[in-house]
Amino acid sequence: MADLSVNVGGLKLKNPVIIASGPLTAKIERLKKAEENGAAAVSLKHSLLKQQFISKPRWYVEKNVGIVVSGDPRLNVEEAQDLIQKAKEETELKVIVNMSALPTDIATWGQLAKAFEEAGADAIELNLNCPNLHTASVTGPALGANLGTDPDSCAAVVRVVKDSVSIPVIAKLPTEGGRILQVAAACAEAGIDVLNVHAGFRAAPGLNIYNGGEFLYPGSSAGNFGGNSGPWSRLISNRFIADVAKACPKPIMGGGGIGKWEHIVESIMYGSTAVQVCTSVMFEGYELVNKFIQGLSEFMEQQGYASIEEFRGIALKNVLKPGQIKYTNISAFIEEEKCTGCRKCEKLPTCEAISYQEGKCKVDPKACVGCGLCVGICPVKAIKIVAV
């Protein structure tokens, strides 16, 4: 049996799957479901000393794209403390507390973290990327997502919190602003234990184009640009994970768009030690976590990996500059018995190699440039790439 356990900056987990901060981690009943289905840890819903305003859940949802979150109820400190205590009494989960300070005073980052450590938290997650709320930075109040683009503010927050608690501290970084490597380096310098890296960008919801451009958040025709989660972000997240893993020696919790166990393997191969998952579980239920763990375990058995560490970061050696890439000669090949003659590949406007003959599509290997577009769009997976 493969060993799925990981140690992420001092936080020991039985496997690398963490339910990310959000509605899935706002109530004890939900945490119990996460545990029943095998999650190793939960990052609790964003917690504050006091909510600045009460927001209702207002989510713009596109199934294969993701969710834009304009509003979601947070936890006040007492609610979070109660949830931590219940989670520690009633489950074996590792409890991470996702938090940010009042906008007025950077010291409250430390006070709040201390209160959560005393309530039994296993780790603190600094929410440096909140798209909706203001918090304290070195220059005064800042939108969470903007705070996280300022290396000095992030380092100051990390120092305040590290001075206040002895449990591991995670920095949840935004990818907006193009300064993630500087922010990661500043957090590392200030003593952070773990970096949480995912493609976190604010996005604009869909519009009612027939009614004056109302935002399509249910129950509110206006709102703010919300945090955007879900499938769209996976490949971009992997890029940021790889970038940070190459530049910074700190352990990474990767996330963003994970929907299958194969995505977890990819995230680990790009450098994550553990992963955080939210949207796919919101769509498909906590049972998905079971599938993740089973798939990961079987993959490791089959590939002969005894531990996560054996394949963590192995893809980083393949991240090269364009001029360093060596090309081999390849061509698409269509398996005749599988081809249904739908002609989708033949109609690709940039392809000069595929023709339709007697009810089937065929490739001329001499004309094929090996781009792989036909492989990606074939509805019956009849096309593969072969060496020529």
Ligand SMILES: Cc1cc2nc3c(=O)[nH]c(=O)nc-3n(C[C@H](O)[C@H](O)[C@H](O)COP(=O)(O)O)c2cc1C
């Ligand atoms: C409805 C909703 C609420 C969320 N609330 C929080 C939050 O309170 N704190 C936080 O740091 N991230 C929050 N997130 C972001 C997730 O924790 C996660 O980082 C993000 O969704 C990317 O992962 P995913 O693509 O698997 O969803 C929320 C996401 C969603 C969809």
